[in-house]
Amino acid sequence: MINLTINGKAVQIERDKTVLDAIRKAGVDVPTLCYHKDLTGYGSCRLCQVEVTQKGRTRLVVSCLYPVAEGLEVKTHTERVEKNRRLLVELLSARSPDSKVLQKMAKEYKIEKPHFRLKSEKCILCGLCVRVCSEILGANAIGFAGRGTSKKIEVPFKEAPEDCLGCGACTYVCPTGAIQMESEARKRWALYLSSGDRECRYSRMGLISHKVCPNAFQCQRCEVDQRLEETLGTHPAFVAKPFSKLQPIRIDQFQIQPNRYYTAAHIWVKPLNGKFRVGVDDFTAKFVGRIDNIKAERAFSNNKPICELVIADRILPMYMPFSGEVVEINRLTRSVPSLSVNDPYQQGWLFSIKADNREQALERLLSPLKATALVKQHSEKLHQRLSKELGITMTDGAGNLVNNIPALLKEEEWNTLTREFFKPMV
Amino acid sequence: MRQVNNVAAFQSWQDELMKSRNPNARIIIISSGTCGIANGSKFIIEALTEQIRKHNLDSQVSLRVTGCLSFCQIEPLIEIQPESILYTGVKPEDVPEIMEQTIKNKKIIERLLYIDPVTGKKVTYADEIPFYNKQSRIISGDNLKIDPTKIEDYISIGGYSALAKALSTMKPEAIIDMIKKSGLRGRGGGGFPAGVKWESCHKAHGDLKYVICNADEGDPGAYANRGLLEGNPHSVLEGMIIGAYAIGSNIGYIYIRDEYPLAVELFENAIKQAEECGLLGRNILGSGFNFVMNINRGGGAFVCGESSALMASLEGKIGEPRAKYIHMVERGLYDRPSCLNNVETWANIPLILNKDVDWFTKIGTGDVTNNPWGGSKGTKIFSLVGKVNNTGLVEVPMGITLREIVYGIGGGIRGNKRFKAVQTGGPSGGCIPDKLLDLQVDYDRLTEAGSMMGSGGMIVMDEYGCMVDVACYFLNFLREESCGKCVPCREGIERMWEILNDICEGRGQKGNIELLMELSEMVKDSALCQLGATAPNPVLTTLKYFYDEYEAHIKEEKCPAGVCKALIHYTIDEVSCKGCGACVKSCPGEAISGEKKKPHKIDQERCIKCGVCIDTCKFESVKIIPGRHPSVKKELVNV
Numbered sequence A: 001m002i003n004l005t006i007n008g009k010a011v012q013i014e015r016d017k018t019v020l021d022a023i024r025k026a027g028v029d030v031p032t033l034c035y036h037k038d039l040t041g042y043g044s045c046r047l048c049q050v051e052v053t054q055k056g057r058t059r060l061v062v063s064c065l066y067p068v069a070e071g072l073e074v075k076t077h078t079e080r081v082e083k084n085r086r087l088l089v090e091l092l093s094a095r096s097p098d099s100k101v102l103q104k105m106a107k108e109y110k111i112e113k114p115h116f117r118l119k120s121e122k123c124i125l126c127g128l129c130v131r132v133c134s135e136i137l138g139a140n141a142i143g144f145a146g147r148g149t150s151k152k153i154e155v156p157f158k159e160a161p162e163d164c165l166g167c168g169a170c171t172y173v174c175p176t177g178a179i180q181m182e183s184e185a186r187k188r189w190a191l192y193l194s195s196g197d198r199e200c201r202y203s204r205m206g207l208i209s210h211k212v213c214p215n216a217f218q219c220q221r222c223e224v225d226q227r228l229e230e231t232l233g234t235h236p237a238f239v240a241k242p243f244s245k246l247q248p249i250r251i252d253q254f255q256i257q258p259n260r261y262y263t264a265a266h267i268w269v270k271p272l273n274g275k276f277r278v279g280v281d282d283f284t285a286k287f288v289g290r291i292d293n294i295k296a297e298r299a300f301s302n303n304k305p306i307c308e309l310v311i312a313d314r315i316l317p318m319y320m321p322f323s324g325e326v327v328e329i330n331r332l333t334r335s336v337p338s339l340s341v342n343d344p345y346q347q348g349w350l351f352s353i354k355a356d357n358r359e360q361a362l363e364r365l366l367s368p369l370k371a372t373a374l375v376k377q378h379s380e381k382l383h384q385r386l387s388k389e390l391g392i393t394m395t396d397g398a399g400n401l402v403n404n405i406p407a408l409l410k411e412e413e414w415n416t417l418t419r420e421f422f423k424p425m426v
Numbered sequence B: 001m002r003q004v005n006n007v008a009a010f011q012s013w014q015d016e017l018m019k020s021r022n023p024n025a026r027i028i029i030i031s032s033g034t035c036g037i038a039n040g041s042k043f044i045i046e047a048l049t050e051q052i053r054k055h056n057l058d059s060q061v062s063l064r065v066t067g068c069l070s071f072c073q074i075e076p077l078i079e080i081q082p083e084s085i086l087y088t089g090v091k092p093e094d095v096p097e098i099m100e101q102t103i104k105n106k107k108i109i110e111r112l113l114y115i116d117p118v119t120g121k122k123v124t125y126a127d128e129i130p131f132y133n134k135q136s137r138i139i140s141g142d143n144l145k146i147d148p149t150k151i152e153d154y155i156s157i158g159g160y161s162a163l164a165k166a167l168s169t170m171k172p173e174a175i176i177d178m179i180k181k182s183g184l185r186g187r188g189g190g191g192f193p194a195g196v197k198w199e200s201c202h203k204a205h206g207d208l209k210y211v212i213c214n215a216d217e218g219d220p221g222a223y224a225n226r227g228l229l230e231g232n233p234h235s236v237l238e239g240m241i242i243g244a245y246a247i248g249s250n251i252g253y254i255y256i257r258d259e260y261p262l263a264v265e266l267f268e269n270a271i272k273q274a275e276e277c278g279l280l281g282r283n284i285l286g287s288g289f290n291f292v293m294n295i296n297r298g299g300g301a302f303v304c305g306e307s308s309a310l311m312a313s314l315e316g317k318i319g320e321p322r323a324k325y326i327h328m329v330e331r332g333l334y335d336r337p338s339c340l341n342n343v344e345t346w347a348n349i350p351l352i353l354n355k356d357v358d359w360f361t362k363i364g365t366g367d368v369t370n371n372p373w374g375g376s377k378g379t380k381i382f383s384l385v386g387k388v389n390n391t392g393l394v395e396v397p398m399g400i401t402l403r404e405i406v407y408g409i410g411g412g413i414r415g416n417k418r419f420k421a422v423q424t425g426g427p428s429g430g431c432i433p434d435k436l437l438d439l440q441v442d443y444d445r446l447t448e449a450g451s452m453m454g455s456g457g458m459i460v461m462d463e464y465g466c467m468v469d470v471a472c473y474f475l476n477f478l479r480e481e482s483c484g485k486c487v488p489c490r491e492g493i494e495r496m497w498e499i500l501n502d503i504c505e506g507r508g509q510k511g512n513i514e515l516l517m518e519l520s521e522m523v524k525d526s527a528l529c530q531l532g533a534t535a536p537n538p539v540l541t542t543l544k545y546f547y548d549e550y551e552a553h554i555k556e557e558k559c560p561a562g563v564c565k566a567l568i569h570y571t572i573d574e575v576s577c578k579g580c581g582a583c584v585k586s587c588p589g590e591a592i593s594g595e596k597k598k599p600h601k602i603d604q605e606r607c608i609k610c611g612v613c614i615d616t617c618k619f620e621s622v623k624i625i626p627g628r629h630p631s632v633k634k635e636l637v638n639v
């Protein structure tokens, strides 16, 4: 727990919170426009700015992003802060004079008429809609386009986005009513979905089982829809959180990425432009701890390794469950082999390969779910072999796997273990 | 090219290459960076190659195509060695004569010599020209000595020996300590001590760290980084490899703006060559250290030069800055510890390692022995442009006065006009007036004056520059280049520009200056990144040093410098006008009339103040008068 003061009042709060969380906890009201508790902080409206003092140094920060720190003194309504806030509200009021939220704020700050020429933008570019669409839905159907004064919210290429679920979470979070959901639009977007299926927005989000819309997407008239929204007390997207299902899966010390295939010999495989991109999975990465050299072969099959990982004087041959050839070597891992260990799923990929028989290859790959089960099984076995049978302490103080397994094993033990976990399959 | 797998092999190769340099060799050097090429250097190279062949001089004369030699104004330029004869404004047609006269008969061609704008005298040798000999070209000077496409050239002047030394004899901590002690501060922005940044990044947790070179160079009119990348790419690369080794990073990026295709090409080539030689890639010089370099092209947004926006852009996201309460050295590119430095900062590294800390700290101001913030050390390359006689890239020791740059190196103001101000630090820098001409140029003095070092833009303005107009120009640039994320920057700068534009267009009102001040304070305080936080600088400095000019625009309704069209008018001087009718014919608005041989008149309603008549009149009879013509009414703003 962290101790800090808000306007002189002591507050205790968890380490990973922001100053805004602490301010709210203290029951103090500071205005915000771009903040939502379930979304990452963005810091664009600057209204939540406060003065913080630490070690005798005072500065202005935005509280929605500033991490709490021990002994921090926060002042939420100093003259300087209030002056800045007032001018910010004045600027926004001149941009969107018709917005109800801003009219209310302007009134609180006793702004009768902004000093600037009035515009008539509805959108204040707070980015809540963009964030909810990417962070909660994982859809990324809308984003920012342009910059400076011509910046705006757009759909990609100004066309009805295929990735839009029609869920309406963007309209729900919009503070100014700039984004409106049209049932027509929802219908049209639905047609763009590959299935062409008139699937209900909630079933599309995975909140309820498959349901076809009986109402031409007039959600206000739909009983199921309205009932759900009432009982949840928030937009259903925040409950369903479809994007969280696309996050990496943790199994003990290991991670499995959901958006790719795996082999039983701990290689990940991702179809890409008619080829496959491959790399080692996190189990391999943690098992070897570092790589000094990667010896690649051109042609490989299920009994001829695709490459050998060299770790000091240990060698680990990696096998694929099908035959094919390597068509490209990642130039990053060629120069920096340990990249495959430090960033196995992204920059540390190994090769682009072509399978001799693509269909067959695809059949022999494991889904992330199956890979998860396999890693679980192997994790337990590894524990069994190392700690119980060989008496090796497997984890460090922080619970991470030790990163020098190859060095801890005798050559024979190494060979047995690697055969067990990375053996070629038939 | 040779492959070297250890330090000894490298050193023997370097010895060979150094010995092969003959100081008495006859070499024709031609400046062929982007500016040289634009001025036709390629045609001259063609002509020179042909002539050398024709005269059968292949064995006696060689051609060296270099990057930019900094003196843009006299391009295309060639320098003939060993004497260092400098020819300017060379055309392909001049080449046969150069061969015949200078190369074969050792005669100087007077016509091609540089004429000093101050003395009016012709100068034969490069080192006799004040533009060159008043500089301290410790970094940019090497451009002359090498062909940037050849790694051998770079190695032959001592290149990569700093890397060899670092890898074979120095611990990372020792290198960091050395850079800290050198007092080297970032050349691209805020002047943060490089060694301190490296140390934090070195200490940050993580197996994967990045070093990044900022070659976005988005300031209008600045091209010092381009000059280095095109002239000596290996020096930047060497600095980065050393930095990566010190920090513990194995992956590097260089973010080059797409408008620099030649720099991209040359840097790509440099990476390829260094890899082939064993100076980059896996197990560099047998040290066990691996480092791989990537090139990324920036799309040309000014804000993408800002560190967090640059990293977002590298990740393929939109170039928006983010709050840096957690520093980039801890969580930068892909949320991993990242060390970003400017091109010129990186290029300083090999120099410091080779020449040592004492040598470096002798150049510059202050004392950095115990505090890297204690002064400004080394040199800085400025893009000197505007109304000076000599424009180009100038490398000067920190602490040189503005006067020495403008009058000594720059040769003073063009056309014998009066100096008015110099704008430093790029669009969000400030304007420094003549009373501060003796200001010592370093990080802290420039900041105190309300401006900044930035990445080294230096725009000189004469008495015909209107300061309100200048502020308006920069705010317009910033308004368009703001990423638009945070409200103070997006809305605040736009409104500041709106007010300035109103003032320039004759709609100034009481209260404008106060509102500008208020907005400036708020934007400085509240903006998310340094683009916004520094954007008020042009306004604040012009208000501070040229307040009268604002008042003249608003209260007296005139533009004293004669720039803002709404606040001036044109008249024809009845005494000197000969009634020749030249202006009548040239006026695009048909605003001038009059009988032949009688003084002409301007119809104020039709006059668009384009200035064509001024250029046409041989008798200087057309005058710009500050203030509206009595017949023109003030336009009102409706807020």
Ligand SMILES: Cc1cc2nc3c(=O)[nH]c(=O)nc-3n(C[C@H](O)[C@H](O)[C@H](O)COP(=O)(O)O)c2cc1C
Binding pocket: B185, B186, B187, B188, B189, B190, B191, B192, B214, B215, B216, B217, B218, B219, B302, B303, B304, B305, B306, B307, B308, B340, B341, B342, B343, B345, B346, B455, B529, B530, B531
């Ligand atoms: C709007 C903006 C634009 C910038 N553009 C550049 C640039 O073009 N080149 C550069 O090196 N630094 C630029 N900077 C500074 C960088 O953010 C950063 O401080 C610098 O690259 C760090 O390197 P240095 O310490 O070596 O100077 C810019 C900063 C801002 C706020």
